[in-house]
Structures are given as C-alpha cells and as structure tokens.
Amino acid sequence: xxxxxxxxxxxxxxDILEIKEDNVFKIRAYxxxxxxxxxxxxxxxxxxxxxxxxxxxxxADLAAKIxxxxxxxxxxxxxxxxxEIPAGVFTLLAVPDLGPKTAKxxxxxxxxTSLEELERAANEHRLIGIRGIQQKTEENILxxxxxxxxxxxxxPLGHMLPAALDLVAALKSRAPLERIEIxxxxxxxxxxxxxIDIVATSPDPERVMDAFVNLPQVQTITMRGPTRASVxxxxxxxxxxxxxxxxxxxxxxxxxxxxxxxxxxLREMAVKRGMKINxxxxxxxxxxxxxxxxxxEDVYRLLGLPFVPPELREDRGEIEAALxxxxxxxxTLADIRGDLHVHSKWSDGAHSIAALAEAARQRGLRxxxxxxHSQGLAVARGLTAERLxxxxxxxxxxxxxxxxxxxxxxxxMDIQNDGxxxxxxxxxxxLDIVVASIHSGFAHDRERMTARIVAAMRNPxxxxxxxxxxxxxxxxxxxxxxxxxxxxxxxxxxTALEINCYPLRLDLNDRYARRAKELGVTVAINTDxxxxxxxxxxxxxxxxxxxxxxxxxxxxxxxxxPELLKRLAAKRKRxxxx
DNA sequence: GCCGTTTTCGGCCCGACTGTTTTCAGTCG
Numbered sequence: 001x002x003x004x005x006x007x008x009x010x011x012x013x014x015d016i017l018e019i020k021e022d023n024v025f026k027i028r029a030y031x032x033x034x035x036x037x038x039x040x041x042x043x044x045x046x047x048x049x050x051x052x053x054x055x056x057x058x059x060a061d062l063a064a065k066i067x068x069x070x071x072x073x074x075x076x077x078x079x080x081x082x083x084e085i086p087a088g089v090f091t092l093l094a095v096p097d098l099g100p101k102t103a104k105x106x107x108x109x110x111x112x113t114s115l116e117e118l119e120r121a122a123n124e125h126r127l128i129g130i131r132g133i134q135q136k137t138e139e140n141i142l143x144x145x146x147x148x149x150x151x152x153x154x155x156p157l158g159h160m161l162p163a164a165l166d167l168v169a170a171l172k173s174r175a176p177l178e179r180i181e182i183x184x185x186x187x188x189x190x191x192x193x194x195x196i197d198i199v200a201t202s203p204d205p206e207r208v209m210d211a212f213v214n215l216p217q218v219q220t221i222t223m224r225g226p227t228r229a230s231v232x233x234x235x236x237x238x239x240x241x242x243x244x245x246x247x248x249x250x251x252x253x254x255x256x257x258x259x260x261x262x263x264x265x266l267r268e269m270a271v272k273r274g275m276k277i278n279x280x281x282x283x284x285x286x287x288x289x290x291x292x293x294x295x296x297e298d299v300y301r302l303l304g305l306p307f308v309p310p311e312l313r314e315d316r317g318e319i320e321a322a323l324x325x326x327x328x329x330x331x332t333l334a335d336i337r338g339d340l341h342v343h344s345k346w347s348d349g350a351h352s353i354a355a356l357a358e359a360a361r362q363r364g365l366r367x368x369x370x371x372x373h374s375q376g377l378a379v380a381r382g383l384t385a386e387r388l389x390x391x392x393x394x395x396x397x398x399x400x401x402x403x404x405x406x407x408x409x410x411x412x413m414d415i416q417n418d419g420x421x422x423x424x425x426x427x428x429x430x431l432d433i434v435v436a437s438i439h440s441g442f443a444h445d446r447e448r449m450t451a452r453i454v455a456a457m458r459n460p461x462x463x464x465x466x467x468x469x470x471x472x473x474x475x476x477x478x479x480x481x482x483x484x485x486x487x488x489x490x491x492x493x494x495t496a497l498e499i500n501c502y503p504l505r506l507d508l509n510d511r512y513a514r515r516a517k518e519l520g521v522t523v524a525i526n527t528d529x530x531x532x533x534x535x536x537x538x539x540x541x542x543x544x545x546x547x548x549x550x551x552x553x554x555x556x557x558x559x560x561x562p563e564l565l566k567r568l569a570a571k572r573k574r575x576x577x578x
Numbered sequence: 579g580c581c582g583t584t585t586t587c588g589g590c591c592c593g594a595c596t597g598t599t600t601t602c603a604g605t606c607g
Contacts, residue, residue, distance in 0.1 A: 026579050028579085028590075033579085056580095057579090057580065058580085062579070062580085096605090097604085098605085099605050100604090101603080102604075102605085132597080132603075133598090137597065223594090224595090228594055230595090230606095255607090264592095266591090276592085277592085278591085279593070280593090
C-alpha cells in the first residue's frame with residue numbers, strides 16, 4: 001500500500017513550500033490531496049489514470065506525480081525540495097506553536113536543523129532576538145520540545161473515549177452547564193485520536209473555564225481565553241474546551257466535530273448559496289442575518305442536506321451521497337443479534353460457557369458462538385479435537401436447557417505458517433461455525449501472508465477470518481498483506497471478514513470495512529471476548545462499521561439465528577458440502 | 579495546484595488566542 005507513503009510525500013512538499021513561503025493555495029492543494037489519499041479505500045497502484053483524477057483534490061499535475069512515484073519509486077519535486085531545505089528543519093514543525101515561519105527564521109539565523117540543536121539553542125537563550133522571539137516564546141518552545149519528547153502522539157479510542165467521558169462528568173459536577181458534548185475525532189469515533197474536544201453552553205462561562213483548568217486531571221494549561229481553553233492531561237493528551245452561547249451550540253458542535261475537510265466542504269457550499277458558516281452559526285451574506293446554529297441539524301438543513309452522522313464526516317463521499325439522498329442507513333448496536341467470536345474457560349477465557357451466555361443475553365443478544373482456540377495455539381491452551389468433542393457435549397446440554405438463547409459451537413482455528421489449517425475438515429464439519437485467524441509468523445512477506453489467508457478462505461468450512469490484518473494499535477503494525485486480494489477472495493468464496501471490537505484491534509479498520517461493502521463481502525462484528533465484561537466493546541466495532549458505511553444487511557451477526565444458520569450453510573453448499 | 583448551478587480564469591473556509599507588536603503576524607483547530 002503506497003497510499004500512505006505518497007500522502008506523506010505530498011504533506012512534506014506542503015511543509016517545505018510553506019517554509020519557502022510559496023503560494024498558500026498551492027500548499028493547501030498538496031495538503032488536501034494528502035488527506036484524501038490517506039482516506040482512500042483503494043490502493044493507488046490499482047487505479048487507472050482516470051480513477052486517479054476522480055480523487056478529490058487530485059488534478060492532472062498531482063496524478064502525474066502519483067504515477068511517477070508508482071513507476072519509478074521516487075518523486076522528483078519531493079527530492080528537489082528536500083535538498084533545498086535540510087530535513088531537520090521540518091522536523092522542527094513537530095514542536096507545538098512552532099510553525100513554518102518560525103522554523104525558517106530559526107534555521108536562517110542559527111542553522112539549527114534538529115530538535116536537539118533547537119533545545120540547546122533555547123537553553124542558551126540564543127533564540128531571543130530572532131524575529132518575533134522573546135523570552136516567553138523561547139520558554140514555550142522548550143515546553144513544546146519536552147512534549148514532543150514525551151511522544152505518544154495518538155491514542156486508541158478505547159482509552160480516549162472513557163477519559164473524555166470522565167472529564168465531562170468532572171466538569172458537570174463542578175460548574176453550571178446547560179449542554180455539553182464531546183466533539184472532535186472521538187465523536188466521529190476515529191479508531192485512534194490525538195486530542196479531546198469538548199463543547200458546552202453555560203449561564204456562567206467564566207466559572208466553567210475556571211473549573212476546567214482546575215480539574216484534577218489537568219497537568220498544564222496551554223491556553224485560556226474567555227470562550228476557549230486548552231490544557232494537557234496525563235500522558236500529554238491535549239483537551240480543548242469551547243463554551244458558546246446557546247444559539248451557537250449546534251454550529252460549534254459541528255465545527256468542532258469536523259472533520260476539517262468535511263467542514264471546508266460545508267463552508268464552500270454555504271458560500272455558493274450566499275451564506276456563511278462559522279462556529280457561531282449560519283448567516284445570510286447580504287445582511288448577516290442569523291439563519292440557525294442552535295442545533296447541529298440547522299447547518300445541514302440550511303444547506304439542503306439531510307443530517308450526516310458524525311461517523312461519516314470525512315469528506316469521503318458523504319456530502320455527495322447526502323445531496324443525492326443516498327446516505328446509508330447505518331447499522332446500529334441495537335441491530336446486533338449475536339457475537340460470533342467468544343472465548344471460554346476451555347481455552348484462555350475467564351468465564352464458563354454458561355456465564356458467557358448469560359452475560360450476552362443480558363445485553364440483549366440472542367446467540368453467541370463459543371470459539372475457543374485450536375490446539376496449535378498452546379499458549380492459549382488451545383483445544384485438541386478430542387477436547388472440542390467434549391466441549392460440544394457441554395454446549396448441547398446447555399442448549400437443551402435454554403430455549404431463548406442459542407450457543408453455537410465453533411473454533412478460532414489457527415492458520416499455520418505454511419497456510420495449512422489446525423484442524424482437518426472432518427473436525428470442522430461437526431462445528432456450527434469456524435473462525436480462522438493468524439497468531440504466528442507475522443513477519444512473513446506479503447505474498448506468503450496473503451496466500452495463508454486466501455488458502456484458509458478457500459476451505460469451505462471456514463466461515464469468518466478474524467482480525468484480518470493483525471494490528472494492535474500503538475503496539476504492533478498490521479502484517480504485510482494484500483488486503484485487496486483478501487477482500488476479493490472473501491467475496492468469491494462467501495467468507496465473512498471480522499471487525500474485531502477489541503479497542504486495540506478494531507480490525508478490519510473503517511476503510512477496509514467500506515471496501516468490503518463495495519465488494520459485497522459480509523462483515524461480522526465480533527468482540528473476541530475473553531471475559532464477559534468485554535461484550536461491552538461491541539459498540540466500538542459498530543462504530544468502525546458505521547465509519548465503513550455498513551448497513552444492517554452487510555453484517556453477518558445482525559441476522560436472526562435462522563437466517564444466520566442459512567448463511568453459514570450457504571458457503572458449505574456452494575463448495576459442494578452438505 | 580484544483581476546480582466550475584455565476585467561472586477554463588480567478589477564485590480558493592473561518593475565527594480564537596498568544597506574544598510581540600503599538601496594529602498584527604503566527605499558529606492552531
């Protein structure tokens with residue numbers, strides 16, 4: 001997947017052009033294209049010239065640069081610009097509040113080309129005197145360097161959403177609030193987020209600001225004005241709070257929810273219709289008359305659009321779909337009928353099958369599949385074929401006793417290094433469902449990894465591929481795999497792909513989920529529960545599905561039990577097995 | 579550099595806060 005690499009190159013070009021004080025709109029064009037490439041569901045290498053031009057923000061010139069890179073492995077403009085400006089200069093841009101102008105001035109004045117040199121220069125007070133820098137700015141730069149060193153850029157949604165909810169609760173208990181919402185990428189349910197945005201209304205904004213910057217979670221106050229404040233909480237996570245008038249709440253919420261490219265599109269549409277959108281509302285140009293803004297719906301209504309759910313706001317086609325009245329009816333948590341990937345005490349889970357079934361039923365589910373690990377995964381106490389037979393007896397007995405909930409018998413079977421499976425077909429055919437996945441040999445090359453997964457999908461008894469890319473957010477990159485091929489074969493063979501709900505996995509991610517839908521591949525939203533409390537992570541997987549535009553009909557475990565069983569049987573039949 | 583329900587040329591989203599200014603530039607979201 002060269003998308004990310006090319007996006008990064010465009011972003012580098014934008015940075016350098018900014019330092020060189022080139023045309024701001026040209027810079028913006030490179031940034032916009034970089035963002036859009038990052039959000040693409042397809043590999044650039046697979047797209048025709050015509051398809052490249054259809055990418056928003058990519059015209060003849062940038063399409064040529066993409067093709068140049070795909071064909072030669074290099075981009076002449078990128079290389080040339082990097083020669084002009086030492087690489088270290090734009091590493092300075094990583095420092096908060098230090099932008100291109102300051103980076104250039106510091107480089108011109110002191111030839112500083114790395115963070116270490118910058119830190120030394122600041123400690124020796126050599127920055128003072130450079131255009132626009134006095135003591136305060138120098139101190140801020142030192143603080144900024146410290147925060148860069150602390151690192152931890154983005155954190156998983158599974159950590160940040162609870163932290164945000166915690167802040168909201170704390171704020172509510174300490175200041176008078178009317179409305180308060182978490183906005184930003186958390187509200188869009190992006191799987192990995194950088195900061196926390198909160199928007200609120202209050203009869204006493206001043207007190208809210210006071211309470212906010214004095215919250216026990218707060219470590220440093222970055223900025224504090226009458227309507228806006230910014231702080232850092234533990235682990236250096238930035239939290240922004242905006243307090244607005246009630247008549248502006250919806251506009252502010254929309255603005256702070258983003259995404260930025262989505263907002264830019266809305267504002268452009270407003271301009272064309274003789275209106276202006278900002279965080280205070282939506283206004284008529286001619287007389288500055290307020291047309292709306294108290295509620296988020298106003299913004300969309302006044303542009304002639306249906307409400308666009310936050311999960312879709314990425315400028316990945318949602319505005320066009322809204323204009324055409326073709327927004328998807330997104331799958332919801334309430335649509336989920338069961339969980340098809342669950343571990344019990346039989347392998348590495350914490351709870352009995354009975355306890356798991358009860359916990360699932362309490363959450364409104366109607367079935368679950370017990371899919372303990374297979375024998376090859378010894379560290380997880382994987383089951384042999386014989387233990388699997390014993391387990392079947394326990395499940396049969398439980399089902400005989402309970403008529404309002406169904407436990408399916410399955411396995412999470414290892415796909416071995418050579419692409420073979422951990423159980424023979426004779427074992428698999430006795431199970432209700434077979435989940436296959438990779439737990440070892442992550443370092444194999446792309447061809448081999450792809451071949452392993454494809455081979456598993458071609459087995460008629462394999463129902464679902466679990467956590468198809470193997471990533472662990474912040475801990476382990478996805479293994480090298482040709483996901484386009486995996487998705488294609490999933491479609492051909494009628495194999496479902498999983499969105500794993502574990503907050504560090506969320507695998508498939510939103511983009512692959514969207515591509516799955518495009519290819520007609522069914523997706524299963526599974527918790528991979530190892531302890532009954534983990535059923536609560538279902539909402540994270542549903543969010544990924546929503547960001548992937550999935551509807552109820554795209555989701556395997558949104559089916560009622562009889563339809564699910566039919567669907568599972570369909571692949572076996574297609575392969576000529578009863 | 580991109581783009582077209584006023585346009586193939588002339589536009590291109592909008593505002594808060596800080597630090598350094600004595601009216602505003604830089605940065606960020």
